[in-house]
Structures are given as C-alpha cells and as structure tokens.
Amino acid sequence: MIEVHNLKKHFKAVKAVDDISFVAEDGKITGLLGPNGAGKSTTLKMLYTVLEPDSGKALIDGFDSHKESMTVQSSIGVLTHNAGIYERLTARENICYFGELHGLTGEHLNNRINELVDVLDMEKFIDRRCKGFSQGQKTKVALARALVHKPKNVLLDEPTNGLDVMATRGLREVILRLKEAGHCVLLSSHIMQEVAFLCDEIVIIANGKVVANGSPDDIRNLSNEDNLEDAFVKAIGSEEGLG
Numbered sequence: 001m002i003e004v005h006n007l008k009k010h011f012k013a014v015k016a017v018d019d020i021s022f023v024a025e026d027g028k029i030t031g032l033l034g035p036n037g038a039g040k041s042t043t044l045k046m047l048y049t050v051l052e053p054d055s056g057k058a059l060i061d062g063f064d065s066h067k068e069s070m071t072v073q074s075s076i077g078v079l080t081h082n083a084g085i086y087e088r089l090t091a092r093e094n095i096c097y098f099g100e101l102h103g104l105t106g107e108h109l110n111n112r113i114n115e116l117v118d119v120l121d122m123e124k125f126i127d128r129r130c131k132g133f134s135q136g137q138k139t140k141v142a143l144a145r146a147l148v149h150k151p152k153n154v155l156l157d158e159p160t161n162g163l164d165v166m167a168t169r170g171l172r173e174v175i176l177r178l179k180e181a182g183h184c185v186l187l188s189s190h191i192m193q194e195v196a197f198l199c200d201e202i203v204i205i206a207n208g209k210v211v212a213n214g215s216p217d218d219i220r221n222l223s224n225e226d227n228l229e230d231a232f233v234k235a236i237g238s239e240e241g242l243g
C-alpha cells in the first residue's frame, strides 16, 4: 500500500509537485493521469526513493520512502521512463543480475525468469544481447527486471511507452494479474483511455496538484460529464496533453 501525504518538490522556480496527497491500495490499480509536465514522474521518483521531497512524506507499506529507503527498495518494483538496460548483456543476464541483487539464486531465479519470459512473450530475444533492441523489447526487459522479485508494490512510469498493440495488450494482462494477486499497482500515464481501461482509482494531476481523485465513475460524476475524456479536460482545465 502506498500513502502520499502533502508531498512537495520544486526545481528552482518550478513547483513540480505542489502538496500532493493520495492513497494507492493493495489489490487495486491506481493511475496517475495528467498532461506532460504535470508532476507524475517527479511524484513517482520520490516514491521510489531517488528524489528527496522538500516536504511531506510517502509511505510504502508504512515505511518512509526517504528515511527508510533500503526497506522500501526491497518491497517495490519500478519501471522508469528511460529504463537503462545493460546493452552488452543478454536480456536474461539483465534480469538475472537484478534478481541476484534482490537475493534470488539458482533454480528459484531461473524458474522465475522463465515465468516472466512466458508472460511477457520474450522467447525470441531472451538470449540475445540487448544492444539494438527495439523500444518494446527494452520495455519488456525492464519490466521483467522490475517484477523478478515479485515486489508487493509495483510502480510503472508510462509503461506502454513505445509498445505496439500486441505488447500493450500483453502488458495490460500482466498488470491485471498483479492486481488479482493482491499487489499494489501505481502507474502513470497521459493517455486517458489507457487509465480509464485499467485503473480502479484515478488521481488526476495538473500543475503539480491533484485536481480530481476517485474511481472513473466518481470522476465522471464529480464533473457532471458522462464521458471520461470530457471529465478529464474539465479537471485539468485544458485539452493539452490528451492522448
């Protein structure tokens, strides 16, 4: 479970995250939805411990992401925007390396990797070196790496970035399975349709602030709009960034 309390982060004059609070529960998919530059990635970076908040706090299963970052790191799996993978290693070696960092070894690790290869449809390239991989292949490797240790909390920054239709469907399947298994899934996107399709809860962010929060139905009702896209436009106050 992820709890965000009055989180703030600025970069010089830019208030990237300006007093954001929300909760992402276990067994649910929560979407951070907002136009480009809204503050989604900055919020996620504070949750996955790479950025220190100016004020406020983020708790992952009750542990403070800044003050107890080591504990938090063991219970999260993260897919970042530009997930750097080691190009000189094969896809399998990349995933294996991360598994070992999380204390997995031997048959247990091999079985887990084979499971992910199957789910993410990676057979064709799992033993190829990553140099020259397509965006979709890189995303799959990064996602497998994020999930190898079966983290309780899964944070995905724009997970369908660069994926084709089939890969996007595969990824949705993976995300839904994580939810069914009781994981807490928090993903960011600027694509309203994607969030509406997948998420149980939506946190709409604009200019570093939460402008609406609730189930897709709540958000439609709050804005008096039948159509979620219209509700989104109303919430963010412009049509900028619609996917």
Ligand SMILES: Nc1ncnc2c1ncn2[C@@H]1O[C@H](COP(=O)(O)OP(=O)(O)OP(=O)(O)O)[C@@H](O)[C@H]1O
Pocket: 011, 014, 015, 016, 034, 035, 036, 037, 038, 039, 040, 041, 042, 043, 190
């Ligand atoms: N390291 C940084 N230095 C300066 N400004 C930054 C930095 N990181 C983020 N910002 C600014 O903070 C604001 C929020 O950026 P952020 O990346 O969190 O947005 P986002 O909602 O993830 O956008 P996108 O959908 O385009 O990825 C933007 O104005 C951005 O330019």
